[in-house]
Amino acid sequence: MPLLSPQDEQVLTKHLSAMEKRVEVVLFSQAIGGGESGVVAKQVLDEVARLNDKITIVEKNFILDLDDRAKYGIDKSPAIVILSDGHYTRMRMFGAPTGYEFVGLVEAILIAGTGRVDLEEKTLEMLATVDKPTHIQVFSTPT
Amino acid sequence: MAFTSEHITSSAIEATEFMDLSRRFRVTGVPKTVVNDTIEIMGALPEDMFVRAALQMQPEDHDGEEDRAL
Numbered sequence: 001m002p003l004l005s006p007q008d009e010q011v012l013t014k015h016l017s018a019m020e021k022r023v024e025v026v027l028f029s030q031a032i033g034g035g036e037s038g039v040v041a042k043q044v045l046d047e048v049a050r051l052n053d054k055i056t057i058v059e060k061n062f063i064l065d066l067d068d069r070a071k072y073g074i075d076k077s078p079a080i081v082i083l084s085d086g087h088y089t090r091m092r093m094f095g096a097p098t099g100y101e102f103v104g105l106v107e108a109i110l111i112a113g114t115g116r117v118d119l120e121e122k123t124l125e126m127l128a129t130v131d132k133p134t135h136i137q138v139f140s141t142p143t
Numbered sequence: 144m145a146f147t148s149e150h151i152t153s154s155a156i157e158a159t160e161f162m163d164l165s166r167r168f169r170v171t172g173v174p175k176t177v178v179n180d181t182i183e184i185m186g187a188l189p190e191d192m193f194v195r196a197a198l199q200m201q202p203e204d205h206d207g208e209e210d211r212a213l
Binding site for chain 2: 037073076084089090091092093094095096101104108111112117119120122123124126127128129130131132133134135136137138139140141142
């Protein structure tokens with residue numbers, strides 16, 4: 001059974017039509033001991049990718065693909081990494097992207113696909129001064 | 144923020160799926176933001192306040208009152 005309704009698909013398709021760049025969504029999951037959330041994550045990503053041909057899903061095995069894990073600093077699964085025209089965007093998600101997290105997934109795909117962020121000028125000025133590795137973790141729940 | 148600055152990496156974490164991590168950072172409500180494992184920001188803040196808190200930048204000083212108070 002699809003997770004997205006026909007209405008959801010219609011709205012999303014319209015939003016995603018602004019994309020100009022190729023977006024690869026890399027999913028790290030595991031068949032053994034991975035629970036159901038990896039399966040849900042895959043279904044969500046497949047349904048979104050169907051809406052725009054610039055979106056590609058790349059599946060990685062959390063247990064076996066250690067080089068890829070190291071490349072993106074993936075230490076738990078399921079994990080999603082967003083690439084824009086093949087470049088790592090440093091935007092990652094952990095857990096199934098449902099509920100509130102789904103909004104974050106779509107926003108991340110749109111940022112990667114348009115190359116544009118919706119931030120205030122003052123914010124951009126502050127971000128330009130960052131010169132040390134900074135890891136921002138945002139915890140949320142599906143509801 | 145991560146897309147804009149090459150020094151920033153962002154992780155959106157589904158708190159209920161990673162309980163050990165949520166316990167480690169005392170996630171009792173969401174959204175909760177943790178920067179470099181040390182700075183903790185509870186709730187959703189206006190953009191300017193969030194960025195200043197996350198990057199440990201001083202609040203904008205409109206009239207110098209804050210400096211005097213310190």
